[in-house]
Amino acid sequence: xxxxxxxxxxxxxxxxxxxxxxxxxxxxxxxxxxxxxxxxxxxxxxxxxxxxxxxxxxxxxxxxxxxxxxxxxxxxxxxxxxxxxxxxxxxxxxxxxxxxxxxxxxxxxxxxxxxxxxxxxxxxxxxxxxxxxxxxxxxxxxxxxxxxxxxxxxxxxxxxxxxxxxxxxxxxxxxxxxxxxxxxxxxxxxxxxxx
Numbered sequence: 001x002x003x004x005x006x007x008x009x010x011x012x013x014x015x016x017x018x019x020x021x022x023x024x025x026x027x028x029x030x031x032x033x034x035x036x037x038x039x040x041x042x043x044x045x046x047x048x049x050x051x052x053x054x055x056x057x058x059x060x061x062x063x064x065x066x067x068x069x070x071x072x073x074x075x076x077x078x079x080x081x082x083x084x085x086x087x088x089x090x091x092x093x094x095x096x097x098x099x100x101x102x103x104x105x106x107x108x109x110x111x112x113x114x115x116x117x118x119x120x121x122x123x124x125x126x127x128x129x130x131x132x133x134x135x136x137x138x139x140x141x142x143x144x145x146x147x148x149x150x151x152x153x154x155x156x157x158x159x160x161x162x163x164x165x166x167x168x169x170x171x172x173x174x175x176x177x178x179x180x181x182x183x184x185x186x187x188x189x190x191x192x193x194x195x
Contacts, residue, residue, distance in 0.1 A: 002178055003102065003178055003181065004099075004102075006103070006178070007096050007097075007102050007103050008096075008097060010096075010103060011093045011094075011096040011097040011103070012097060014093050015093050015094065015097065018090055018093070021087070021090070022090060022091070025056055025078075025082065025087055025090070026056075028078045029056060029057055029076075029078055029079075032076050032077055032078040032079075033060065033076055035057060035060065035061055036057055036061070037056065037057060038054055038055070038056065038057060038091060039054070039055045039056065039057040039058070039059070039088075040052045040053065040054055041053055041055075041110065042110065042111065043108035043109060043110060043111075043130065044108060044109060044110075044111050044114040044126065044130075045100055045101070045108060045126075045129065045130055046126060046127070046128060046129045046130070047126055047127070048114075048122075048126050050111070051095070051100040051101075051108075053092065053095060053100075053101075053108060054091035054092060054094055054095055055088050055089060055091055055092065056082055056087065056088040056090065056091060057076075057079070057088075058075060058076060058078070058079025058080070058082050058083050058088050059072070059074040059075050059076060059079055060074045060075075060076060062074050065153065065154045066110050066112070066113070066154070067147060067153055067154050067157045068144055068147070068153075069144050069145075069147035069148035069150070069153045070144045070145050070147075070148040071148045072144075083144065085192070086192050089132060092132045093132075096132065099129075100129070100130075101129055101130050101131060101132060102128070102129040102130070102131045102132075103131060103132055103133070103181070103185060104131045104132070104133055104134060104176075104181040104184050104185060105128050105129050105130050105131025105134060105172070106125050106128070106130055106131065106134055106136070106169035106172060106173065107130060107131065107133075107134060107136065107137055107165070107169075108130035113158075113162060114126075116158060116162060117162075117166050118166070121166050121169070121170050124169075124170050124173050124174070125166070125169045125170060125173060127173065128173055128176070133184060133185065133188040134168070134169070134172050134184060135168050135171075135172055135184060136164075136165045136168040136169060136172075137188065138184070138187055138188055138191050139168070140161065140165065141191055143161065146161070147161075
C-alpha cells in the first residue's frame with residue numbers, strides 16, 4: 001500500500017512538473033516526420049493481464065523486430081535523442097498513475113517474450129506490477145548498442161539478454177523492499193544524468 005501511494009504521488013507530481021518537457025517532445029516528434037506522438041503496445045502486466053504501455057514514438061511506423069538495435073533504420077532523428085536521454089519513457093508515468101505499472105518493478109515485456117520465460121519465473125515476475133525501472137534496466141541501459149554488435153539482434157536478445165534479465169527480475173521480486181526501490185530510483189537517475 002505504501003508503494004502504491006508513493007507511485008501515485010510521484011507520478012502525479014512528475015507529470016505536472018514535466019508538462020513543458022512532454023509538450024516540447026510531442027511537438028518535436030510531430031515536426032520531425034509528422035507521425036503519431038505516442039507509441040502504444042500490448043504488454044504483459046501484473047498477473048499476466050495485458051495493458052497498453054505508452055512511450056514517445058522514436059521509430060517510423062514500419063514492420064520489423066520487437067527488439068531495436070542502434071543500427072535500426074526505423075529510428076527517427078528525434079527518436080535517437082529521446083532513446084539516449086530516456087525521455088521516451090516519460091509517458092509511462094501515466095501508466096503508473098492508472099495502476100498498470102509501478103515506478104520500480106520488472107520491465108514489462110511483449111507477450112511472445114514472456115512466453116519464453118520459464119514457467120516458475122513467469123509466475124514470480126508477473127506477481128508484481130511491472131515498472132519503469134529496475135536493476136536490469138540500469139545494467140542494460142545501453143542494450144540497443146549491445147544488440148547492434150550482434151549479427152542477429154533478436155536471436156541474441158532471446159538467447160543471451162532475456163535469460164539474464166529474467167534472473168534479475170526474479171531476484172528483484174524475491175528481495176524487493178521500499179528502501180530498495182528508493183535506491184533503484186536513485187541509481188536510475190544517476191545513470192541517466194551520468195551518461
